[in-house]
Amino acid sequence: MSDxxxxxxxxxxxxxxxxxxxxxxxxxxxxxxxxxxxxxxxxESHQINTTCGDEVTLRVSLGAxxxxxxxxxxxxxxxxxxTAVSDLVWAGEGCSISQASASILTDTLRGLSVxxxxxxxxxFREMLRSxxxxxxxxxxxxxxxxxxxxxxxxxxxxxxxxxxxxxEAALIExxxx
Amino acid sequence: MKEYPWGMTSLAPSSASSTAxxxxxxxxxxxxxxxxxxxFPVLHQxxxxxxxxxxxxxATSQNPISVLEAEQEYYEQRNAAVHRGAxxxxxxxxEVFEAxxxxxxxxxxxxxxxxxxTSNATxxxxxxxxxxxxxxxxxxxxxxxxxxxxxxxxxxxTEMEHHANLIPWQQxxxxxxxxxxxxxxxxxxxLDLLAAANVVGPHTRLLAFTHGSNVTGTIxxxxxxxxxxxxxxxLVVLDACQTVPxxxxxxxxxxxxxxxxxxxKMLGPTGIGALYGKAELLAGMPPFLTxxxxxxxxxxxxxxxxxxxxxxxxxxxxxxxxxxxxxxxxYLRETGMxxxxxxxxxxxQRLVTxxxxxxxxxxxxxGLGVERLGxxxxxxxxxxxxxxxxxxxxxxxxxxxxxxxxxxxHRRLGVTASTRASTYxxxxxxxxxxxxxTLAEVAPFFGVNGGVKR
Numbered sequence: 123m124s125d126x127x128x129x130x131x132x133x134x135x136x137x138x139x140x141x142x143x144x145x146x147x148x149x150x151x152x153x154x155x156x157x158x159x160x161x162x163x164x165x166e167s168h169q170i171n172t173t174c175g176d177e178v179t180l181r182v183s184l185g186a187x188x189x190x191x192x193x194x195x196x197x198x199x200x201x202x203x204x205t206a207v208s209d210l211v212w213a214g215e216g217c218s219i220s221q222a223s224a225s226i227l228t229d230t231l232r233g234l235s236v237x238x239x240x241x242x243x244x245x246f247r248e249m250l251r252s253x254x255x256x257x258x259x260x261x262x263x264x265x266x267x268x269x270x271x272x273x274x275x276x277x278x279x280x281x282x283x284x285x286x287x288x289x290e291a292a293l294i295e296x297x298x299x
Numbered sequence: 300m301k302e303y304p305w306g307m308t309s310l311a312p313s314s315a316s317s318t319a320x321x322x323x324x325x326x327x328x329x330x331x332x333x334x335x336x337x338x339f340p341v342l343h344q345x346x347x348x349x350x351x352x353x354x355x356x357x358a359t360s361q362n363p364i365s366v367l368e369a370e371q372e373y374y375e376q377r378n379a380a381v382h383r384g385a386x387x388x389x390x391x392x393x394e395v396f397e398a399x400x401x402x403x404x405x406x407x408x409x410x411x412x413x414x415x416x417t418s419n420a421t422x423x424x425x426x427x428x429x430x431x432x433x434x435x436x437x438x439x440x441x442x443x444x445x446x447x448x449x450x451x452x453x454x455x456x457t458e459m460e461h462h463a464n465l466i467p468w469q470q471x472x473x474x475x476x477x478x479x480x481x482x483x484x485x486x487x488x489x490l491d492l493l494a495a496a497n498v499v500g501p502h503t504r505l506l507a508f509t510h511g512s513n514v515t516g517t518i519x520x521x522x523x524x525x526x527x528x529x530x531x532x533x534l535v536v537l538d539a540c541q542t543v544p545x546x547x548x549x550x551x552x553x554x555x556x557x558x559x560x561x562x563x564k565m566l567g568p569t570g571i572g573a574l575y576g577k578a579e580l581l582a583g584m585p586p587f588l589t590x591x592x593x594x595x596x597x598x599x600x601x602x603x604x605x606x607x608x609x610x611x612x613x614x615x616x617x618x619x620x621x622x623x624x625x626x627x628x629x630y631l632r633e634t635g636m637x638x639x640x641x642x643x644x645x646x647x648q649r650l651v652t653x654x655x656x657x658x659x660x661x662x663x664x665x666g667l668g669v670e671r672l673g674x675x676x677x678x679x680x681x682x683x684x685x686x687x688x689x690x691x692x693x694x695x696x697x698x699x700x701x702x703x704x705x706x707x708x709h710r711r712l713g714v715t716a717s718t719r720a721s722t723y724x725x726x727x728x729x730x731x732x733x734x735x736x737t738l739a740e741v742a743p744f745f746g747v748n749g750g751v752k753r
Binding site: 124125126129130135139173175176216217218221275278281 | 347682683684685686689690693700701702715716744745746
């Protein structure tokens with residue numbers, strides 16, 4: 123594979139067009155009250171890459187556990203370790219790397235526990251910041267391992283990280299509710 | 300003959316290049332351009348396994364050896380603070396610094412005392428706006444009153460401005476209570492001159508516009524706009540960043556009141572630019588930056604200021620940069636600005652012709668046959684500009700991607716970002732062709748419809 127093909131792996135180009143999880147976001151207040159009715163804590167984060175103007179708004183819904191149908195949500199407690207990332211949706215525009223990253227993020231993190239999602243995020247971040255030194259672990263990262271080539275292009279790391287930074291911020295916001 | 304570490308040999312004397320001899324009205328050819336390229340060390344390198352194709356001179360240009368040497372020679376032989384100190388080095392430094400001002404002034408048809416050194420064009424325009432701000436506060440007395448703005452006054456810009464010729468005016472309007480209005484841009488990227496005649500009216504105090512667009516390559520009709528301003532007694536400020544480096548420009552003949560341009564876009568170093576102002580206008584303006592080297596007498600509560608240009612040059616100046624900029628001007632003058640302009644016009648038309656052959660590529664701004672600078676910005680359908688830029692970079696081609704500091708113009712043209720190739724005197728037709736051929740591969744690579752038209 124050429125360097126360029128390593129950067130723009132087929133899976134990335136496909137996701138940049140498929141845009142899993144991309145929606146016309148309803149007003150946040152509506153989503154929050156609708157989520158509260160079903161025991162979900164909803165929050166979002168809007169991130170802009172000022173060097174290129176790419177933007178992503180990522181909305182997280184946190185449920186009580188891996189099987190929300192059987193568990194009773196406990197809205198008074200803080201985020202317990204088995205709190206689940208019940209849903210992820212986003213809106214945004216930008217380069218193929220940032221858009222594919224948002225698409226793959228929703229596929230990868232949806233349904234994980236918050237603890238698992240955080241661990242995966244850290245693994246992803248460490249790999250991206252390694253300037254190509256850390257081989258992506260497909261076992262852990264799944265499709266997100268396709269961004270391994272991005273880490274050799276420091277100017278594009280921000281593009282790939284943008285939705286993940288939005289996820290991180292939205293998660294903290296949702297947990298504080 | 301001098302050997303250089305990058306493996307080239309220059310026959311040029313240290314003060315100027317011999318490869319760029321000005322032959323009046325003899326057009327430049329690719330052979331001349333190859334010789335010119337030998338004077339630019341940075342162009343002779345590989346990027347991502349390909350020879351560098353530098354098509355981003357609209358953002359910053361490269362430096363010929365004579366410019367690099369001028370700066371080095373200054374530091375090796377003359378470095379001293381100018382306009383202060385009586386020792387030999389200080390005198391010599393002052394002489395070359397002021398000679399540089401004369402060189403640059405002559406290049407744009409101005410007198411030396413009408414050129415104020417700034418760090419760049421952005422600072423030049425900010426200098427104007429803060430001086431006018433100070434005048435609006437009553438500083439500078441009677442002479443400064445003509446620059447004073449307030450409620451009811453209007454500042455007019457255009458929709459195609461670089462942020463550097465927009466935001467300083469926005470801020471000046473906010474500080475003074477003046478209103479900012481703008482001349483709209485038509486779908487083809489040119490100014491709506493019919494609308495301009497209505498926007499520029501009895502309340503207009505100042506009209507600021509770009510000579511040539513850094514996005515569309517459009518060259519604005521300066522005479523027509525100056526006439527509009529004169530009719531209502533408004534001052535004219537010209538952003539000449541994209542024209543002074545590329546066209547023969549005579550600011551006196553254009554009859555603008557002020558103009559700004561940047562050294563690094565015209566073969567000079569970064570950190571140096573210039574504000575041109577008609578002598579009688581500069582004379583009435585209060586200073587912006589204050590401090591050392593701009594005063595006559597000072598006591599604990601009061602200071603008297605020097606005449607322009609020193610009034611606007613507080614603190615230790617950008618001496619080596621000014622001298623290097625003069626070397627850049629020498630290089631351009633010896634090559635001949637008429638020849639540079641004609642060569643780039645040819646490259647510009649070649650770009651536009653080739654772009655029309657690529658499916659899914661939309662040129663921003665006027666099309667084939669319309670006078671333009673040697674640059675072209677495009678939108679590739681379905682591929683974000685940063686991905687286009689990455690693809691080109693992989694082939695060693697350096698272009699600008701993004702909004703090129705002109706968000707309102709991009710919005711007006713219906714895009715958020717574009718990919719811009721901008722040429723200079725050291726670009727060959729082969730480089731333009733390589734850019735076009737590589738651009739045609741972008742859409743197929745990213746799996747969208749497009750590519751060479753069949």
